[in-house]
Amino acid sequence: MHTLAQLRAGALAGLKRLDLSCGLTEFPREIFDLADSLEVLNLSGNALSSLPDDLHRLTHLRVLFCSDNQFRELPACLGQCAQLTMIGFKANRLERVPAAALPPLLRWLILTDNCISELPSELGERPHLQKLMLAGNHLQSLPASLSQCHQLELIRIAANRLTELPQWLLTLPGLAWLAYAGNPLETEADAAALEATPNIPWSQLHLQQQLGEGASGVIHQALWVQPSQPERKVAVKLYKGHMTSDGSPLHEMNACITAGLHPNLIKVEGRIVGHPQAQAGLVMQLIEPSYRNLAALPSLASCSRDVYADDTRFSAAVALRIASGIASAAAHLHQQGITHGDLYGHNTLWNEHGDCLLGDFGAASFHATSDTLETRALQRIEVRAFGILLGELLERIDSGLSAERRERLMDLQSRCCQPDVLSRPGFEEVETALRAA
Known part of the structure; x- marks a missing residue:
């Protein structure tokens, strides 16, 4: 974090x-x-409510964060910043x-x-919009x-007042x-599953070291x-009460419970x-330390795509075991009427044998379990996320994959990512194709 004194001294x-968080009420x-x-x-993290009309003088400005301030209107001066691609005005x-x-x-x-109760129609006239x-x-x-x-690849509209999903949303390529x-x-979440979850008294839990912290809680x-x-x-996740970029932490907790048991999901022991x-909190299965995140979070440059370490490489057997495990977990969730919403490498834990676990239900949503066009579209939107993940795995296979098998897998990857949403395979078909490969 920089200081106002450094800025004023020309240092x-x-x-x-530039990162400035020092109680600012005016733009320096x-x-x-x-x-x-x-x-x-x-x-x-300041107390700003306006930005200068000549902000466009910052001719190289690409990214602007003004979260946790006091703005009531998104400043019109942003529209004059010719190179600005990312804007953050959370909270x-x-x-x-x-x-x-x-x-x-x-x-x-x-x-x-x-x-915000209304967005301008001009938002759809921004052809580079991705997130x-x-x-x-x-x-x-x-x-x-x-x-x-x-x-447009990623949309978070949780915790609003929408009474229906627009049809065009379900067809975005x-x-x-x-x-x-x-x-x-x-x-609604499965009430029976929520009620059947064991209650675990806080007095029975003795916290030890912190394992991690995300937007929705601390583990x-x-x-x-x-x-x-x-x-x-065990692992204990204590949920924060405020809104995250994905939605409400309490919705995440309900989705974790409703997801049920699957070998590629982290087991919930109780509430x-x-x-x-x-x-609010959950007691969950403690993951062995041999597991690690498959990828890092997207960067400012990659926007909606994960970042992999340069030396990340897999054998074909390990990569396909990871892909099969995630596809199986996603198929299970869809059967329970849940879309994960954040199916990514950074939410996948794996070990050297290819055992894997799909975590982080912060963006999960519930849908009908009946086979309707809307349900099918929602599920196949998630199939595209899997197709992107499969492509990332295939790019990093360094041994054990013949040209014929690679061609079959690339064809599967292409079908998962094709622009016609309803023409994509469901996860059951994806699992069958992976087994055949």
Whole structure:
């Protein structure tokens, strides 16, 4: 994090990324001294409510973060920034999004956790739009013009006021990651599964080291000590109460429970009751330390695509075991009326044998279990996400794959990603094709 004193002293000359979080109520004019170099500007965590009309003087600005401020309107000056591709205004007080605020090269828009009830139709006139984060607003509809955004791959519309999914949304050729939980349109979670989940008293859990933290909660290793039972090592996830980019953490918890048992899903042992701060949480299977994330989160440059370490390589046997495991888990979820919504390498844990687990249900949504055109489309949107993952695995196979097998797998990958949503195979067909390969 940089300081205002550094900026004013001229100590940041030539800087490409500036991070300022120091209670700002006005935009520091000294930022314009960096106009010849500045590409990423992060002003999150201040008390700003406006930006200067001449912001376009930052001619190299590509990324702007202004989350956790006090804006009520997306500033119109953003639309004049010719190189601006990514805008983040999460957790402000936004009520209005003027068409003039949308820059021509817009690729990634984050408006999560605001008070927006309407979006301008001009949003669909941004052909580079790839990632759209709108969870936690007051939207009752989406602009029909978004049907023109054929590069749109990820949409988060959870926790709004939508009563139906527009038909054009289900036909977008590039869409692979969709989250819509917490809207009136969503099918309810399986009440029987929720009620059947064991309650685990907080007093039986002894937290140990922290294992990780995400937007929705914190995971600890813990000892579970039950009366007349040997103590067990488990993982405890305590959920945060506020909105994430994917949606509500409590919806995530319900999806984890409803998902049920599958060898490629992390087992839920029970729901925590009696927490002293009434915090919601789950007790889950503790994953062996030999498991690691398949990939890293998308970067500012990759936008909707995971980032893999340069030395990531697999044998054909390991890659296909991972692919088969994830396809099997996704098929199981669809049978339960759940779309994962975030089927990615960074949410896949794996070990050197190719054993794998699909985690992170933050973007999961419920749909009808009956076979309707909407259900089929929702499931095949997720098949495209799997096709992208399969392609990433195939690119990194270094041994054990003949030209004929590679051709068969590339054909499967192509069918999973084809632009005609309903022509993609379902996961049962994907599993059959992987076994044949």
